[in-house]
Amino acid sequence: xxxxxxxxxxxxxxxxxxxxxxxxxxxxxxxxxxxxxxxxxxxxxxxxxxxxxxxxxxxxxxxxxxxxxxxxxxxxxxxxxxxxxxxxxxxxxxxxxxxxxxxxxxxxxxxxxxxxxxxxxxxxxxxxxxxxxxxxxxxxxxxxxxxxxxxxxxxxxxxxxxxxxxxxxxxxxxxxxxxxxxxxxxxxxxxxxxxxxxxxxxxxxxxxxxxxxxxxxxxxxxxxxxx
Amino acid sequence: xxxxxxxxxxxxxxxxxxxxxxxxxxxxxxxxxxxxxxxxxxxxxxxxxxxxxxxxxxxxxxxxxxxxxxxxxxxxxxxxxxxxxxxxxxxxxxxxxxxxxxxxxxxxxxxxxxxxxxxxxxxxxxxxxxxxxxxxxxxxxxxxxxxxxxxxxxxxxxxxxxxxxxxxxxxxxxxxxxxxxxxxxxxxxxxx
Numbered sequence: 001x002x003x004x005x006x007x008x009x010x011x012x013x014x015x016x017x018x019x020x021x022x023x024x025x026x027x028x029x030x031x032x033x034x035x036x037x038x039x040x041x042x043x044x045x046x047x048x049x050x051x052x053x054x055x056x057x058x059x060x061x062x063x064x065x066x067x068x069x070x071x072x073x074x075x076x077x078x079x080x081x082x083x084x085x086x087x088x089x090x091x092x093x094x095x096x097x098x099x100x101x102x103x104x105x106x107x108x109x110x111x112x113x114x115x116x117x118x119x120x121x122x123x124x125x126x127x128x129x130x131x132x133x134x135x136x137x138x139x140x141x142x143x144x145x146x147x148x149x150x151x152x153x154x155x156x157x158x159x160x161x162x163x164x165x166x167x168x169x170x171x172x173x174x175x176x177x178x179x180x181x182x183x184x185x186x187x188x189x190x191x192x193x194x195x196x197x198x199x200x201x202x203x204x205x206x207x208x209x210x211x212x213x214x215x216x217x218x219x220x221x222x223x224x225x226x227x
Numbered sequence: 228x229x230x231x232x233x234x235x236x237x238x239x240x241x242x243x244x245x246x247x248x249x250x251x252x253x254x255x256x257x258x259x260x261x262x263x264x265x266x267x268x269x270x271x272x273x274x275x276x277x278x279x280x281x282x283x284x285x286x287x288x289x290x291x292x293x294x295x296x297x298x299x300x301x302x303x304x305x306x307x308x309x310x311x312x313x314x315x316x317x318x319x320x321x322x323x324x325x326x327x328x329x330x331x332x333x334x335x336x337x338x339x340x341x342x343x344x345x346x347x348x349x350x351x352x353x354x355x356x357x358x359x360x361x362x363x364x365x366x367x368x369x370x371x372x373x374x375x376x377x378x379x380x381x382x383x384x385x386x387x388x389x390x391x392x393x394x395x396x397x398x399x400x401x402x403x404x405x406x407x408x409x410x411x412x413x414x415x416x417x418x419x
Binding site: 003004005006007009010012013014016017020021023024025074075 | 344
């Protein structure tokens with residue numbers, strides 16, 4: 001066996017690892033516009049919510065200011081209800097993109113698209129009629145949605161499958177469903193100008209039948225685009 | 228049995244010197260510890276790894292790591308062939324040793340951006356068993372790899388050392404792949 005080859009390999013490997021880390025530090029391989037972390041830990045090690053602080057800003061231990069900004073998991077869906085009304089809200093985040101659906105199950109609905117970075121999301125509909133902006137608060141997403149001229153503040157939690165956001169379209173009908181963590185659903189089926197409450201969706205079957213036509217319900221992820 | 232006098236060829240070393248192995252293990256341990264210390268002290272940034280053709284950083288890493296794992300299997304097979312343990316091989320062949328060396332080099336080089344991202348953006352984590360095992364194995368893997376490289380430069384190490392270290396390298400990498408790529412494909416489906 002060669003007596004020098006392996007040593008060269010070892011040196012190249014270690015130099016390579018150090019090199020990649022240096023490149024990262026200089027902003028090479030990693031991009032600053034996206035957030036990625038393992039789904040079960042959205043925070044880095046310093047982010048423990050203080051349990052006894054009265055003035056959150058003042059009593060944060062100095063170590064907190066040096067930890068990294070909060071980051072979304074690589075792919076996650078938050079779902080829940082607004083604090084002040086019957087509006088259901090679902091926000092899907094994937095990589096640096098976000099998609100959201102607002103729905104009251106009767107006649108208010110909006111599909112929004114936007115971005116997710118450093119623990120914050122910003123979304124709006126194509127014509128700007130509805131907006132949503134929120135930030136990570138621990139494991140939850142907290143913010144405000146504006147639709148139909150009203151503001152809806154919310155704090156919603158992670159929706160583990162089968163809860164989440166679903167969308168299906170067939171013929172001229174588009175249906176949106178928000179399946180909440182407690183199993184209840186809020187959705188609207190829109191055909192042309194008319195909106196009716198969506199038929200109940202079995203997330204396992206992932207499809208419904210409307211007027212004899214089968215419509216598949218697709219899970220909506222953060223990078224979805226709405227025709 | 229009558230004792231047989233063996234003619235010992237001049238170039239054959241005494242295979243009983245374990246000290247070089249101890250030194251190799253020590254150097255490897257330093258590497259492992261250094262990686263662990265960096266992973267723990269460095270503030271994880273949570274930033275994304277961007278590689279063209281993949282839908283996200285985690286997808287890129289999961290696939291790159293799978294390439295490394297596939298090459299590691301080539302490593303095991305070629306090692307068997309080098310030692311004549313593979314049916315149809317006699318051992319000492321040139322093809323198997325060239326294949327072994329270069330598949331190994333390629334594997335470890337492809338693993339570097341994955342490891343660098345893991346260390347830089349995620350750091351040493353222990354919030355659940357899978358992540359803790361992955362963090363520990365990540366440190367272990369590069370240490371035992373460097374150890375193997377050093378042992379390879381010596382001809383007087385006991386004969387069992389290289390297969391054991393090689394096996395440890397492969398086992399470490401397998402554990403790393405199971406706690407990352409396999410978990411990822413399980414959770415999020417196999418996709419690019």
